[in-house]
Amino acid sequence: MASTIRVRASATGDTTEVQALIQHPMDSGYVKDAKGDLIPAHFIQQVTFECNGKSVFVADWGTAVSKDPYVKFSFKGGNKGDDLKISWVDNKGASDTTTAKIA
Amino acid sequence: MKLFSRSLALPLAAILLAATPALAASEADFKTAYAAADAANKEAGTLRDQWTTTASALKDAKKAADAGDFDKAVAEAKEAEALAKASVFQAKAEKEAWKAEVIR
Amino acid sequence: MRTAIQIVSAALALATLVLTGPAAKAANSVDPAADAKAFQKYFTTKFPKLKLSDFVNGPYSLNEDMHRQWVEKEEFPPYEFALDAGKEMFSKPFKNGKTYADCFADKGIGIRQNYPYFDEKEGKVITLELALNRCREANGEAPISYVKDDMAALTAYMAFTSRGKPFDIRIPSDPRALAAFENGKEYFYTRRGQLNFSCASCHVQNPGERIRAEILAPALGILNAMPIYRSEWGGMGTISRRFISCNSQTRGVPLDPQSDEYRDLEYYLSYVSNGLPISGPGARP
Numbered sequence: 001m002a003s004t005i006r007v008r009a010s011a012t013g014d015t016t017e018v019q020a021l022i023q024h025p026m027d028s029g030y031v032k033d034a035k036g037d038l039i040p041a042h043f044i045q046q047v048t049f050e051c052n053g054k055s056v057f058v059a060d061w062g063t064a065v066s067k068d069p070y071v072k073f074s075f076k077g078g079n080k081g082d083d084l085k086i087s088w089v090d091n092k093g094a095s096d097t098t099t100a101k102i103a
Numbered sequence: 104m105k106l107f108s109r110s111l112a113l114p115l116a117a118i119l120l121a122a123t124p125a126l127a128a129s130e131a132d133f134k135t136a137y138a139a140a141d142a143a144n145k146e147a148g149t150l151r152d153q154w155t156t157t158a159s160a161l162k163d164a165k166k167a168a169d170a171g172d173f174d175k176a177v178a179e180a181k182e183a184e185a186l187a188k189a190s191v192f193q194a195k196a197e198k199e200a201w202k203a204e205v206i207r
Numbered sequence: 208m209r210t211a212i213q214i215v216s217a218a219l220a221l222a223t224l225v226l227t228g229p230a231a232k233a234a235n236s237v238d239p240a241a242d243a244k245a246f247q248k249y250f251t252t253k254f255p256k257l258k259l260s261d262f263v264n265g266p267y268s269l270n271e272d273m274h275r276q277w278v279e280k281e282e283f284p285p286y287e288f289a290l291d292a293g294k295e296m297f298s299k300p301f302k303n304g305k306t307y308a309d310c311f312a313d314k315g316i317g318i319r320q321n322y323p324y325f326d327e328k329e330g331k332v333i334t335l336e337l338a339l340n341r342c343r344e345a346n347g348e349a350p351i352s353y354v355k356d357d358m359a360a361l362t363a364y365m366a367f368t369s370r371g372k373p374f375d376i377r378i379p380s381d382p383r384a385l386a387a388f389e390n391g392k393e394y395f396y397t398r399r400g401q402l403n404f405s406c407a408s409c410h411v412q413n414p415g416e417r418i419r420a421e422i423l424a425p426a427l428g429i430l431n432a433m434p435i436y437r438s439e440w441g442g443m444g445t446i447s448r449r450f451i452s453c454n455s456q457t458r459g460v461p462l463d464p465q466s467d468e469y470r471d472l473e474y475y476l477s478y479v480s481n482g483l484p485i486s487g488p489g490a491r492p
Contacts, residue, residue: 154458156401200397205392
């Protein structure tokens with residue numbers, strides 16, 4: 001099964017820009033399905049970006065984040081060829097992780 | 104504007120109908136009112152121009168009738184009929200009116 | 208009572224929107240080429256700073272702030288998942304061993320710009336979505352919903368393989384094809400629903416203006432980016448989905464997906480955008 005995380009990271013000078021698109025339903029728990037039953041809350045609780053083993057971006061998410069969340073941020077440090085590891089954990093205990101090289 | 108004055112006729116009729124003092128309605132009254140609304144809505148269907156508000160008024164009418172509130176049921180059915188007739192009017196008027204809007 | 212007021216106020220509101228053109232001369236001859244020319248001229252005159260191909264981005268080309276958002280979105284588009292799913296789905300064989308490629312010219316790659324077309328044997332317009340479900344049924348598979356998910360993913364992939372190719376819709380000199388074109392045109396300009404809007408009310412008379420919080424797209428090129436990932440839907444939607452939701456948004460009961468009216472409408476809208484590039488799949492607010 002393909003990874004739920006797409007990521008692109010590029011370093012210019014001493015700044016690395018990261019973009020990531022994560023596939024996740026991010027159900028808030030307030031929406032009803034066609035039958036009228038509530039779709040249970042199912043959302044990413046924490047997403048972490050690590051560069052060379054060090055956390056550069058950690059986000060605590062909740063029900064206000066929409067489906068298939070997109071993240072974009074920059075951080076200082078990080079060079080071409082460095083490993084960028086992204087992992088997320090959701091409220092059902094599921095998780096996914098992927099590693100990409102900084103371009 | 105032509106469109107405006109024509110579309111006033113039916114809403115005014117609906118206002119007058121709603122203002123009529125209500126004697127307690129019977130199930131027979133409901134059945135008659137509903138049949139009229141349904142027939143008008145079906146005609147709108149053949150003209151491919153039914154309104155969602157007509158459908159919900161019909162639904163509300165049925166619901167009120169099922170609950171035994173025939174006054175409300177008849178009122179809803181009459182509103183549905185007014186809406187359905189307006190939609191039929193719209194479809195018929197638009198058969199010619201659309202041509203005036205075409206980009207040339 | 209309340210509804211009566213609503214009807215009256217809707218009519219009032221629209222009276223201010225309506226451009227009362229001169230009474231139409233009876234158009235006895237159908238001339239699609241002239242229609243397309245006038246259609247394109249109307250929009251290029253209204254938006255002189257835009258190149259013809261800019262129209263395929265809809266509202267994003269009509270507003271500075273939205274254009275910036277579009278540029279950013281294109282770096283990492285939200286339809287990526289659907290596109291990949293579509294590619295996989297397209298190449299996966301049916302239970303009988305055949306694939307979608309067996310139903311289409313050029314194995315279904317780079318052909319989206321030719322749809323819809325008029326099938327002279329059947330005497331009707333065939334859209335891409337319709338063709339896909341017919342392919343499934345011809346190969347013993349159940350048809351899929353026209354409005355989302357799988358159909359969106361498949362058409363996203365097929366559109367992607369045609370990116371950049373200009374719309375190339377043909378109207379054979381068959382009176383039935385001309386009638387279909389004319390029916391589509393009639394549907395487009397006919398007011399419907401309690402809110403009394405036609406497609407033209409928004410997309411011809413008010414492109415670039417707001418309807419509530421949305422900026423309206425121009426009708427020119429409006430199908431080129433389909434299917435779209437719409438933020439409002441939190442997911443993908445097909446041409447069928449958009450026609451249906453536009454109908455219900457004007458409080459008109461939608462027709463069934465791939466009804467004759469919708470097929471003819473797609474035929475008309477695609478033809479008048481001939482020459483504009485396919486940009487699908489797309490993203491919209």
